[in-house]
Amino acid sequence: MADYHTVEKRIKLWTPLWKSKSLPRCKELLWRACNDVLPVRAALAHRGIVEDAICPLCGEECETVNHAFFACTEVAPIWFSSPLSLDFRNVPPSFSLKQWLSQVLKEGDEWFIDSVLTLLWAIWERRNRWCFDQQWYPYDFVLRRAASMATVSLLAMDNEATRTDQLRDGRRDRWRAPQPGTIKINVDAAVPAGSVMGYGYIARNSLGQVLATAASKWPMATSVALAEAMALRWALQLSLELGFFNVEVELDSKLVIDSWRNHQQQASYLALVISDSVFISQSFYRFSIAHVLRASNMAADFLAKFALSSYCFVGIEEYPVGLETVLSSYLVSS
Structure with a gap:
């Protein structure tokens, strides 16, 4: 049974995630990843479902959650070439997705949070397209895919902000x-x-x-x-x-x-x-x-x-x- 401090930490992490304006599918993916229920090869091999834990994209290292989303040589360039310009080419073994996500939700603005969550989802979608359909998509596909989902969220944010401003100042219409x-x-x-x-x-x-x-x-x-x-x-x-x-x-x-x-x-x-x-x-x-x-x-x-x-x-x-x-x-x- 989890103690009080463990429950409190979970609340501090998940409450901002669920309150974010990103699409539900993006938030659900992050919840699954942080709770070790995402079917990466390492997790499947640990449960005896598959024998090979090697990453299906790069074919070089064990596919953990950190590898699938950040450290893979087929994924890190996507982050660096995105509008976020984040460098994950040398992710240390101590890297924690939960801690990083907690920092993003705490310090990032709405645009940054939404960009992170949609890009993570697009990266996972690209991985699955290759694993299940043998369809290989270049980096720019992932960026365009993430942008299309971010567009939906950002338009919702802009519309909400517009309605708020209209209530504050009816003369600005x-x-x-x-x-x-x-x-x-x-x-x-x-x-x-x-x-x-x-x-x-x-x-x-x-x-x-x-x-x-x-x-x-x-x-x-x-x-x-x-x-x-x-x-x-x-x-x-x-x-x-x-x-x-x-x-x-x-x-x-x-x-x-x-x-x-x-x-x-x-x-x-x-x-x-x-x-x-x-x-x-x-x-x-x-x-x-x-x-x-x-x-x-x-x-x-x-x-x-x-x-x-x-x-x-x-x-x-x-x-x-x-x-x-x-x-x-x-x-x-x-």
């Missing part, structure tokens, strides 16, 4: 003009199921007049949050090139805004992209950045989707057909 002398920049990313994503950009003055619009298409990022962060970096660079030095920037990803505030405490590719944007922002004379509701960012959203279905462009005081309807519907004078 429409675009509002900036103060005279300031240019308001709205930016968004469109992340469909596919190999490319779109960026949308619009700059307006205190009268609501359109000074510039842009739409651009880029290779797909590995998460929605990363796509939004890369769109922000692109928008800041474009603003400087267009000569806009007093700006207010708005976007509808609360995750990116939260990462902007805490990027120095994070170790991820997302944090690196945010750090680039923070550095670029220092070139403006006056700069501010804020999260707004999706309804306030419809013009940028239109342009991001336009990039996917049409052509890329940068327009000075001009914009594609169809955007005028969006502008007239959402403009509210300050």
Whole structure:
């Protein structure tokens, strides 16, 4: 029978896991792995179910949980090439999945936790595809698979954050003009199921007049949050090139805004992209950045989707057909 301290430790580990916003299948996999009920070859050999405990992927070492998820030479490069950029090429024998997971759940933000859990699930899925179907998938398949699952979770997080902000401030459901002398920049990313994503950009003055619009298409990022962060970096660079030095920037990803505030405490590719944007922002004379509701960012959203279905462009005081309807519907004078 477990003593009080053992039960308390379990509660401290599992409660944050079950409360996380990752998909249930990812959380269940981690629970099974940490409780030694995952059918890795070492566990099956110990129970006499199989004779060979060698890893089916690398064929070199005993397949334990740590090996299957981290130390395998066919798995470690996935972690290093992912947006997390974690190096597991030399996992020490003392490495504990439970302790590491506990640290991730305690110190990681929502994006980091979700990225870890979805990548673990995708790694296990790849292993099973090879074991049971003899289908071999490259590293980028695992990254795309994890990104597709993370997209579902992150969209849920963004929607929940949007609803919370709407309750706090009912006035933020429409675009509002900036103060005279300031240019308001709205930016968004469109992340469909596919190999490319779109960026949308619009700059307006205190009268609501359109000074510039842009739409651009880029290779797909590995998460929605990363796509939004890369769109922000692109928008800041474009603003400087267009000569806009007093700006207010708005976007509808609360995750990116939260990462902007805490990027120095994070170790991820997302944090690196945010750090680039923070550095670029220092070139403006006056700069501010804020999260707004999706309804306030419809013009940028239109342009991001336009990039996917049409052509890329940068327009000075001009914009594609169809955007005028969006502008007239959402403009509210300050």
